[in-house]
Amino acid sequence: MKKRPTILVLGAGYGGLATVVNLQKSLGVDDVEIILINKNDYHYESTWLHEAAAGTLKPEQVRYPISRVIQQDKVKFVKAEVQAIDVKAKMVTSSAGQHTYDYLVIGLGFEGETFGIPGLDKYALSIANVKAARQIREHIEYQFATWSLEEVKADSRLTIIVGGAGFTGIEFLGELGDRIPELCEEFDVPADKVKVLCVEAAPMVLPGFDPELVEYAVRQLKSKGIEFSIGTPVVEATPEGVKLKKGDDEFEFIEAGTVVWAAGVRGNRLIEETGIENMRARVKVEKDLRAPGYDDVFIVGDCALMINEEINRPYPPTAQIAMQQGDMCANNLIALMKGQPTQTFVPDLKGSIASLGSNDAIGVAFGKKMTGKKASFMKKMVDNRALYLIGGAGLTLKKGKFDLL
């Protein structure tokens, strides 16, 4: 009897989990051994983390147990941290031991990128995962509680600097706009003491979005009291705040009790040690999602880099694309096992919507620009769709967003 091939999937993010869910749908128990390794025994919605970080959504709401979506007769789940990937020896080392494979799927997600700016690693918080998001929420609440209690009040405790005016930064600011009035009420803080400042090195907000939508987003956030400092790179972070470059020889130091760095992501650092060619730990994958030079290694999600040839720029690292890659990765794995040719992955971009709080958003969906409640509704549909695609109707009902107004 021929030994079943082993498919080892690293990471239970959108890409890895979509791969596993699609494999288990199409394959029988005897066809293949599927092993899924993930640091936590839960999947989290990384596109919802800004809500957990602001405190507008409970951390519990943004995650669900992996056991809920895998068929345990078909998939062996290992809760462990991946420590090394040896694509030549076909061996992965994790905190649970060593794992060999016939096919490997790398879906290890993103890490924050601080571009070597001194102090950011140490003094800025990052919306990197559910634990980090939860700590941001607690950090901000602690600052408010402490300000309220202390005799000599350090107003800079109530200053929140958000580094980055990209997708994550703007969505986080939108949630803060909703959350700050609640925090003021809860902790007896006068609203005018709170300062939320978005600092961005680039001269623009939300690059890639339609200018009209960007203008709407900035106007809405400003109406919630959020300030912007655009074209002013952060050059240093300290325990007291950040130093901004305002001109050739002009700098400004802004004291802040909370600094959240939401500018720039990179792939997982383990990629850099594999020998596979990469840029900031992202691999420019072949058309069928395999790593160049390794026919048994697929890369999905934020560690995969694909160029949109229409505009000659990389596709953004989104959940939408990661899940589509998971589908295609599963199909191509099955094709390989059957000795059939693999297929080319082509993203099907349905649009992109950035939320601006619980009832507001901007974006394009099905070719239409939209703002406000309509866009917000659509955003929640998109969020629920991700749940549905991986976990089905039951999970969507349990964890979905139905405050649709």
Add this chain to the structure above:
Amino acid sequence: MKKRPTILVLGAGYGGLATVVNLQKSLGVDDVEIILINKNDYHYESTWLHEAAAGTLKPEQVRYPISRVIQQDKVKFVKAEVQAIDVKAKMVTSSAGQHTYDYLVIGLGFEGETFGIPGLDKYALSIANVKAARQIREHIEYQFATWSLEEVKADSRLTIIVGGAGFTGIEFLGELGDRIPELCEEFDVPADKVKVLCVEAAPMVLPGFDPELVEYAVRQLKSKGIEFSIGTPVVEATPEGVKLKKGDDEFEFIEAGTVVWAAGVRGNRLIEETGIENMRARVKVEKDLRAPGYDDVFIVGDCALMINEEINRPYPPTAQIAMQQGDMCANNLIALMKGQPTQTFVPDLKGSIASLGSNDAIGVAFGKKMTGKKASFMKKMVDNRALYLIGGAGLTLKKGKFDLL
């Protein structure tokens, strides 16, 4: 026309607010000018603060607006901090200005007493008021969130030291016993990493309580994983933890991310500057609650010291006694204004119940010892009664405890 006398009431705790509520019931708009000065525009249930500190009750639930219980045509409320009391010049200075009076009622409550132990003022948290309680909750949550996130885990973050095995310390431990499992669940912390240790200088727990009840309380708290170190005074607190004296020349340093000091209270420091004779800012009041030597000054609540002559020890500073003092103070003020003799205050002790979490308690009520759910039920009735006496049925329904099981 004769000028209306001015009654100035300092503090909207149980004693001050009971005085005002009783005065406004008995007096007409033209009889008197009543001015109430309080730091916050809300009253808080200081006997519930341990719940807000542990996080088992929301801070919002332990307070209500003063405007809800005063009649604004009869009582002028001034939100200000009292800064000085000059009983000779009959003048009080607050952050809102100067206030003269014909009669003064001092109900400024307790402060924590650290007995000069080095570092406690700076590094230990105190369940002193609603803001301080709220910060304790946030502090503990922040420690749990940070432990969960950090790569190299400092387990001492999850150690909570409670200084004091008196009423407040024990009640706080009871709430922690309920709260810790929730925190472990919420922040992905294994329960065996958490350590809650009660340290007490005296060789006993809950002095004044029946030994059988004390034994029950300690057993119940231990079953929730709480440890006790009795007869071991804290001799120093540092940012890293506390140093305990374990023998003549024997000391132990215990690292802890959270130190809560719940041992010992004193009266308000302003009392010490009045020239009125006092012990740790508490005044041994006359039988009619007036300050010795000052016929126009009443003292109620925790700043008043009364000796229980049956046992030749002071009555404990409780809400029950403070509210009874408020009643009597109002009666005696009215008597003075009418030129009638004042009456002697005799506490009517209905019992004392210490909670051990949401469903457990020990105590004596109406002469009966009780433990467990029965005592817990009685405790909630006592808590609701305080709301009812000051704020009536509406307030009790809104803020009361009805999880009576």
